[in-house]
Amino acid sequence: MDFKQALAHYQERVNATIERYLPDPQQAPEALHSAMHYSATGGGKRVRPLLCYATAEALGQSAEQVDGAAAALELIHAYSLVHDDLPAMDDDDLRRGQATCHIAFDEATAILAGDALQTLAFDILASDQALTDDPARRLRAVKVLASASGVDGMVGGQAIDIAAEGQQLTLDQLKRMHALKTGALIRASVQISAALAGEAENGDTYQRLSRYAECIGLAFQIRDDILDVISDTQTLGKTQGADEAHNKPTYTSLLGLEGAKQHAIDTHAEAIACLEPFGERAQLLKNIADYIVERAH
Numbered sequence: 424m425d426f427k428q429a430l431a432h433y434q435e436r437v438n439a440t441i442e443r444y445l446p447d448p449q450q451a452p453e454a455l456h457s458a459m460h461y462s463a464t465g466g467g468k469r470v471r472p473l474l475c476y477a478t479a480e481a482l483g484q485s486a487e488q489v490d491g492a493a494a495a496l497e498l499i500h501a502y503s504l505v506h507d508d509l510p511a512m513d514d515d516d517l518r519r520g521q522a523t524c525h526i527a528f529d530e531a532t533a534i535l536a537g538d539a540l541q542t543l544a545f546d547i548l549a550s551d552q553a554l555t556d557d558p559a560r561r562l563r564a565v566k567v568l569a570s571a572s573g574v575d576g577m578v579g580g581q582a583i584d585i586a587a588e589g590q591q592l593t594l595d596q597l598k599r600m601h602a603l604k605t606g607a608l609i610r611a612s613v614q615i616s617a618a619l620a621g622e623a624e625n626g627d628t629y630q631r632l633s634r635y636a637e638c639i640g641l642a643f644q645i646r647d648d649i650l651d652v653i654s655d656t657q658t659l660g661k662t663q664g665a666d667e668a669h670n671k672p673t674y675t676s677l678l679g680l681e682g683a684k685q686h687a688i689d690t691h692a693e694a695i696a697c698l699e700p701f702g703e704r705a706q707l708l709k710n711i712a713d714y715i716v717e718r719a720h
Contacts, residue, residue, distance in 0.1 A: 426710040430473060433493070436486060437472040438464065440494040444547055458528045458536035459543075463501045466519040468718075470643070470711070471496040471612040477707040478616035478632060481698075491551030492564060492615050495544040499568065500608060502540035503577050505533050512585070544568065555619050563618040571611035580604025584671070592672040598641065605647075606640030631697045635708065638694035643715050645687040648673040650718075652680060691716045 424432060441463055448456040472493035479489045508515040508523040509530060516526050525533035548554070548565050555561050570576055580603030587600065613636040614629070622629040652675050674683040694712045698705040 426707070426714065429477075429707055429710070430469075430714075433473050433476045433486070434469045436476070436490060437469055437493045437497055440490045441497060444494060444498075444543060454528060454532050455535055455539065458524055458532045459539055461527060462505050462524045462533075462536055463498060463540060465521060467497075467501075469497060470715070471500055471608060473711060474609065474612035474636070474708075475616050477705075477711055478613045479620065480707055481632075481701050481704045482617065482620040482622065482628075483704070484616065484620050487553055489554070489616055489619060491547045491554050492619060495547045495568060496608065496612050496615070498540045498544040498547070499572055499577075502537040502544070503572075503581075503608075505537035505540070507581065509533060512581070541572070557621070560619050560621060563624075564615045567611050567614045567618055571607040576603055576607030576611075577605075580607065587672055590672065592677070594677055597672055597674065597677060601641065601644040602637070605644045606637060609640035609643065610636040612636065627700075631700065635694045635697040635712075638690045638697065639712050639715050642687050642690045642694065642712070645674045645683050645690065646716055646718060648675045649680065649683050649687070651675070687716050 445460055445463060446456045448460050450456060475489050475493040475496055476486055479486065504518060505524045507513050508518055509525055515523055517523060521527070523533075524536055528536070545565065545568070548561070548568060554564065572578065574582075580600055583600045584604055587596075592600070610633060613632045617629050617632050618624075622632075651673070674686060678686055691712055695709055698708055701708075
């Protein structure tokens with residue numbers, strides 16, 4: 424499969440798994456269940472599930488073995504977007520070309536939908552029988568996702584982001600913030616597959632995959648900042664220029680547009696170098712790195 428085929432194939436797989444685990448929107452409480460569906464199935468590139476599948480492929484594991492993990496990762500991502508868009512956070516009205524959850528429903532329902540998506544993700548990791556027969560591997564996967572989602576990951580990064588509005592950050596401080604807010608879950612997408620495959624945390628394979636993920640997580644955020652400058656609202660599917668409007672520090676504001684583009688190129692090159700020992704097994708991981716620095720939205 425070429426990259427477009429692989430992307431479509433794995434998007435279909437994870438979407439089917441998510442649908443299987445989501446509660447029936449016709450069952451009470453209908454508004455909450457409908458909001459969960461709205462937020463978890465309303466499009467998106469599915470980059471994190473794709474990384475999960477691609478890592479499994481590089482390690483000789485089957486897609487069936489990580490379907491549940493891929494779904495759990497996307498549900499965590501979906502919950503984070505629902506909460507990030509709230510008026511108390513980023514106060515966004517548009518996500519993926521459609522009204523954000525709190526606009527389509529209401530703020531209370533959006534908060535509860537995010538909570539429910541988060542807990543459903545951990546339920547899947549804890550109970551999906553296809554993931555592994557080894558309780559130690561399952562526990563490691565749960566721990567990786569928990570760390571990436573909490574104060575040492577997304578939540579901590581979001582707190583730093585909110586506090587940084589209107590503040591001057593150094594490049595190292597900006598990288599630290601995004602390593603938590605965006606990069607932690609991207610890194611977890613690779614690490615969970617490696618943990619389920621039995622790769623030792625201190626082993627070369629696990630470390631190389633983790634560094635690859637750190638690099639593409641950084642490249643992903645740099646590209647986001649670039650697109651916020653050069654693209655438009657319709658293409659992005661969210662409000663163009665929102666970071667500048669909120670006076671948020673970005674890679675483009677610190678490095679300039681051309682400097683940010685070069686930083687993304689350099690980070691991409693390091694990510695590719697990390698995959699060298701895997702040979703052709705890592706082709707999809709390489710394609711994902713290419714896609715991240717070249718995407719238009």
